[in-house]
Amino acid sequence: MTADPRAEPRTGRLTAWLRDNGVYAAVAVLVGYNLLFSANFATWGNLGTQVVQVAPVLIVALGMALVIGTEGVDLSVGSVMAVAAAILPLYLGYGFVPAVGLALVAGALCGALNGTLVAVVGIQPIVATLALLVGGRGLALVFADGQLTDIRNDDLLALGSGELLGIPTIGWIAAVLAVAVWLVVRYTTFGRQLVAVGGNRSASALAGLPVRRVLLTTYVISGVLAAVAGILATARLTASDPSAIGTLYELSAITAVVVGGTPLSGGRVRILGTVAGAVLMQLITATLIKHNLPDSTAQIVQAAIILVAVHLQRGSR
């Protein structure tokens, strides 16, 4: 009854350093290794490919980092990508802007549904968003009539294959969004309230914070970012494929967030770490493929890294 719950375990300094900087160090090591031993690594062509591949995961992971910061999780992101992808061809006849706009609105609505279930109805995030993980893809397939549709809109195709200053447009978009989300977390009232709600919900409520509004907004942001990723993935693929697009993205996004040092217990959001986490996972796959190791090996290595990341987090609590 009165046992001291705050008998904090003393973590070693190495553990603490690894927790805070391990993901950056790992990225640096992998980059260094590839520069030395992988042919064609440091070419514009290869770097562009890596950026394009990591960008959609990264964008989804940004929203995921916010949701995890509130002590929640959003399992529906992959299906929301599919919903956005399915909506695009339906409205591209009216032009690029209305189609993309509606896809984003669809993402926001999906997020609002998740947010309402979590913040207002009070369902556990993992269950609330599981519903849309299952239902969202079904919905997307209904929209698309179960079909894969080729994209012929030039603006959308340009979004998928365009470059600016030698870097893919998709990469620029991901970078801008990452900076924007970082600024929101750090410098806005909403961002600070998000971290507070995740850190101690009851204390936040007693301090008069609009807890429900903060949670709802967070899930809407996650939904919109997932829709952005769905649009970009579609543009890149030059086809809307609601049965395949975004599958297992929720797991890749959670991995990037966790490996990047954001604790699943909430109260802390590390955007730069999330970026590094996404990049690290991409680099692992790329490196092993370059050395002719199968994808399954990459998965095993990634699993090991997740365990290490979670272990480091645990020691810090």
Next chain:
Amino acid sequence: MEPVLAATAVSKRFPGVVALSEVDLTLHGGEVHALVGENGAGKSTLIKVLTGVYTPDTGELTYLGETTGFGRPADAQNAGISTVYQEVNLVGQQSVASNLFLGREPRTRWGLLDFRAMNRRAADLLAGYGIRVDVTRPLRTLGMGVQQMVALARAADTRARVVILDEPTSSLEPREVDTLFTVVERLRADGVAVLYVSHRLDELYRICDQVTVLRDGRVVHSGPLAGLPRLGLVAMMLGRDLEEVRRDGATKFEGEHTAERAEPVLTATGLTVKHRLDGVDLAVRPGEIVGLGGLLGAGRSETAMAIAGALPLDSGEVTVEGTRLRTGSVAAAMRAGVVLLPEDRKADGILPDLSVRENIVLAALPRLSAAGLVSRRRQDSIVDTFVRRLRIKAASPDQRVGELSGGNQQKVLLARLLCLEPRLLLLDEPTRGIDVGAKAEVQALVDELARDGLGVVLISSEFDEVVEGSDTIVVLRDGAVTARLTGEDVTEAALLAALAEEGPA
């Protein structure tokens, strides 16, 4: 007569805390034994030792004449020690009948569950206690009172030799309490030893034969209840010496601060929350410190939370400087200048992983922001002011609050409230768990704030803090106001008498 269950010189310590120290407790069959004590006295720990949840560090348990050490809670249960907790610990989704016979279901000839027999026996059993419900309904669809009765009926029917009741009446209606007492009477008549934990003096005097008083992990009294004056019992629970209720200024509070005849800054009328508050009225004038007196569970924290908007009201209103407040909203109360320092600093107060700065400005964030962007400059100036004024000892405003001492954490929380420029400060146990130096500082600060015209409501389980700090004391029992002490009457003796006073039967 040989005792059924006896604990002899039982001690149990946790890191940094001695929860039980050389505690003796003897339970005889056919007796109802009251176990009383304030928060942290060690009641829960003792129950957990008796039921095998904890193993005592030293001392021994004797059950039916033999030394035992229940390794697991299941061992204690199988041996015949049943516990009915405040929160019913049965399976809500299953039927009433299934719960009653959980683990000892009647079987048919073929070894299958005999639901018909089970339902019939369950209905008969409950009818014996005057409860008529559809025993096939899921337990959770019934009221708390009925659930409590089912738990008790189950305990009574499992041939228990010892039944432990932990605050059994806290969510019951008066009529349900009567039913519960008939069950307890029956247990006593059947020769069962009953350990009855409650803070409701009226109930204790109605049903209990013996009493053991715990304070700070020690037994301070044990003996027959009849003949023990209520005042004496309350004094022992609170650790006050009746012979010398002195006033020698053990706290940092000084005298009176009331602005005479000023209009109240806060008027609360008829605050009612089912099972918790029953029509509480309260008025606080600027510069006045109103203490809330009462034993554990009397409704002091609930009153403060209701006023602060943290506990939704069933009825009642709160008026701040003449303007009626929307109740049930912390944000609305804060805008009106009503703020609460919560009782549980760790669970409801601090954000341990955030910095001192962020913890201080948490509630004021919208006011310190323009267009949703936080202004670091305005934050820093506020944080600076309060860190200096409250003498918060932190390496820097960027230090994690979780790394500070309890006293400094409490000051951070006070700063969070004070930077909202409140008119009424509700303090729930402001000095609990902080060191002596910080305690004196907090007390002096509250005094100073009141002198500057702030209205203060003070809740404290430390007797001298309430008596010396308050200008007025409002005494609560079972969620209702039973006495108001003002002026010369604000003394320990008067408060003790008010607490011990007999309630309406």
